């Protein structure tokens with residue numbers, strides 16, 4: 001049997017997806033013009049699937065900081081911090097993150113994916129239990145595998161279900177670590193954090209919240225769902241990424257846990273990989289500054305989300321349950337979603353295609369991510385193009401105007 | 406081995422029947438489900454769907470079935486045996 005034979009079903013689905021038009025997994029951004037515009041397939045395109053929440057990828061301060069660091073410290077660290085040492089930006093960024101979150105400790109990783117791998121694998125071992133929301137991101141599932149702990153899923157955003165499962169595990173030894181997300185990337189819905197914290201306390205478990213999509217987005221100061229829900233003290237670990245609101249790449253974890261620094265040698269995804277290059281960290285530090293000093297970015301982001309959500313909802317689309325920068329549009333089946341996605345791209349609108357099994361409940365969806373950098377005009381255009389494609393595919397009825405005599 | 410085999414085997418039939426009933430409901434009776442049915446291949450269940458089957462069976466049998474067991478669970482029979490092993494503790 002060939003090594004790749006066990007991916008036959010993946011190949012079949014992939015074939016189906018690409019037979020209907022452009023290849024959704026190989027979109028080429030020929031030229032990126034701004035946080036919200038690019039040239040795709042030779043066509044000027046509005047970007048609405050990039051999780052560039054605050055629109056900082058072209059921020060002048062972030063770019064200048066990166067250039068200065070590049071000139072001063074070079075292109076890369078060429079190794080891990082354990083082997084090659086920590087640069088001033090590593091410590092500086094960690095100190096600033098700890099301060100921003102009001103935590104004693106912060107640790108940066110080379111990606112958000114590795115932050116989840118690094119934390120989960122180091123925090124629990126084979127005798128412990130990870131209790132995770134069923135809709136958690138792939139990096140959390142992979143972190144679970146690396147941890148080797150027993151993994152129990154609970155029904156998405158269902159604290160009563162979490163409680164039921166913790167009750168079943170109560171007789172078993174070992175620590176229990178609950179893992180959830182702030183905003184879930186598929187539907188844009190938020191975890192019922194206060195209720196989850198109640199259950200956590202009742203069963204003496206620990207809690208890790210992946211705020212990848214909520215840092216810079218939720219909370220008075222942009223610290224995420226824990227801040228917005230007023231339960232930061234009960235969240236033991238906040239994990240996040242620099243690849244969304246911060247407009248760069250990298251991941252982190254902040255915590256008040258005693259002995260946290262031990263993880264720097266205990267966490268293999270931290271220890272055995274090259275650390276972030278100085279230029280990346282410099283841009284992230286500038287982005288963290290912008291996130292704190294320019295709350296208007298967050299206000300604009302939410303205004304924009306409400307505008308697009310309202311437009312699409314009034315047009316008759318089935319959307320995610322809450323107004324958030326991720327606007328999920330649910331469609332009938334994978335084929336419709338793929339056709340719709342192609343229709344949008346042909347008309348110069350780029351969004352994310354989300355198909356089962358990566359989606360909750362086997363849904364087929366288009367995910368639009370709104371940015372503070374979108375203008376109202378761009379968002380109205382995106383909504384209009386959505387309607388156009390829907391009329392074309394016969395998903396929405398063309399509105400019948402009262403005949404004018 | 407001793408007399409407990411009989412008890413375990415009786416438990417197996419019961420659990421197997423419950424698992425098959427459950428899978429039949431889940432798949433809207435579109436398939437002929439037997440002990441040797443492979444869930445992914447024969448029932449067209451993707452990895453997430455198989456995990457969701459576990460989630461529901463945990464409630465049905467009031468047990469905790471860590472998803473670490475997934476690698477060993479391919480057929481309906483594997484699933485029933487895993488539940489029994491876990492119930493026995």
Ligand SMILES: Cc1ncc(COP(=O)(O)O)c(C=O)c1O
Nearest residue numbers: 111112113137139185212241243
């Ligand atoms: C919830 C969640 N966690 C982690 C990640 C991984 O982050 P990164 O892209 O920095 O690896 C993502 C996004 O890709 C995510 O959506």
